[in-house]
Amino acid sequence: MSTIFEEIRKDHDTQRTLLDLLVKTHGDSDGREELFQRVKAALQTHETAEERFFYRPLMAYDNGVEKSRHGIAEHHEMDEVIEQMESTDFSSPAWLGHAKKLQEMALHHFEDEEQQFFISAGQKFNDDEKTQLGQEYRSEMDRLNS
Secondary structure, rough: OOOHHHHHHHHHHHHHHHHHHOOOOOOOOOHHHHHHHHHHHHHHHHHHHHHHHHHHOOOOOHHEEEEEEEOOOOOOOHHHHHHHHHHOOOHHHHHHHHHHHHHHHHHHHHHHHHHHHHHHHHHHOOHHHHHHHHHHHHHHHHHOOO
16 A cells, blocks of 8 residues: 555656656647646646645644645645646747746655655654555545546
8 A cells, every 4th residue: 555655756756757748848739738738637636636635634733734835835836837838829938938937846846745744744644644645645636537
């Protein structure tokens, strides 16, 4: 059984790959739009499941509230960049600038979680909770992606 940390990290790895591919696309190509839709869906479903099965349980602890607020705020900031990308022409140089900004924000966010938040949460959640949250997170991801 995977823990919540392993499940989230697995999705982070997929998102890192997708973002890396996205910033290497050129102009108004079919590939750019398709990849953007995949990145957008991956990030948005991940945010939803993560907020429900990582941040909400973490908020039950006093010193987890600030980390949860910070992580959720970063989700909203990434959503705003995605909205900018949607309203910018795919062939515009500004679009690639937004894509690179999104990648930078996401990588920073993943690092915050993996290097700090997981350690803090790992000290709070017991082994059963870690596994249960991992199962709930994965089920939610499957539901959101279907």
